[in-house]
């Protein structure tokens with residue numbers, strides 16, 4: 001366990017350095033989008049007819065404030081917990097005020113930590129990354145979709161939290177800086193909760209406010225054990241329906257239920273060849289996120305310091321160059 005924590009700590013330190021750079025310039029999309037949330041809130045409060053809310057800071061045309069710090073862990077109170085399926089729940093944490101946003105520039109994640117007592121009696125910390133499923137500009141709260149592992153230290157800790165309890169969070173931790181208008185052909189391979197960073201990217205690419213990626217095409221291969229495990233299915237299928245020429249969703253299911261007509265089994269070289277933009281396609285990037293074993297089989301494991309590590313596995317076998325693959 002200790003080595004894992006050490007690695008995580010290094011990741012925090014490294015990511016903190018890059019996250020500082022992020023904070024130098026607040027993403028413009030956040031500034032622009034907050035009046036929308038403000039307007040929606042004005043409408044809702046108007047219906048309530050409560051004038052005292054006019055003093056609420058939401059109306060004060062204030063700059064959205066990032067709730068997280070890349071420098072230090074801060075405690076955030078758990079507000080609500082919603083079951084998503086048999087092993088995954090959605091956790092909503094309160095931000096300090098309605099002026100606060102997660103402000104997680106796409107694509108980035110946060111680090112969570114929980115203390116434990118070491119054998120020598122001193123305090124150690126379990127540290128794990130998570131990607132919010134609420135939007136970066138959402139005021140007042142942040143939400144995570146977290147899968148429970150019976151042997152999992154952090155997932156068990158978070159699943160045991162009750163509303164009113166708090167979780168320590170630090171961020172944002174920069175991952176892939178999505179530069180609008182740069183990539184025209186995007187491939188994604190996600191396994192289980194590995195969908196969360198892909199969701200960030202998909203929302204960004206298909207955002208109505210994004211005028212630079214309107215010809216960007218995205219194909220997502222989403223691998224799950226059973227159909228019940230498919231997270232955020234409605235939203236993903238909504239994009240496929242709304243943008244049939246730009247967003248293709250391919251499910252791969254290990255143990256399908258009767259009547260399943262999609263792909264059965266793991267993500268194979270043939271499945272990748274059939275659906276993802278090929279290695280020679282210009283302006284291409286392929287994103288991968290999933291369990292360690294899946295990542296290793298598809299693109300090679302990340303390095304012990306959590307940097308990208310060499311490209312291996314299926315994508316190497318199919319001749320994708322290293323700079324066209326990004327492992328979350």
Ligand SMILES: Cc1cc2nc3c(=O)[nH]c(=O)nc-3n(C[C@H](O)[C@H](O)[C@H](O)COP(=O)(O)OP(=O)(O)OC[C@H]3O[C@@H](n4cnc5c(N)ncnc54)[C@H](O)[C@@H]3O)c2cc1C
Pocket residue numbers: 109128129130131132144145146147148149150151152153154155156193194196197290291292328
């Ligand atoms: C950038 C990034 C973003 C992430 N975002 C999310 C997210 O939004 N939601 C989410 O639920 N998770 C996410 N994760 C995974 C998360 O960080 C943890 O790895 C996960 O919650 C397990 O941590 P744990 O401490 O509970 O398990 P650990 O104590 O690390 O592992 C204990 C055991 O649990 C099992 N286990 C742990 N992880 C996996 C796995 N992925 N697949 C299969 N078995 C496993 C294994 O049996 C393992 O031996 C993300 C990971 C990364 C790198």
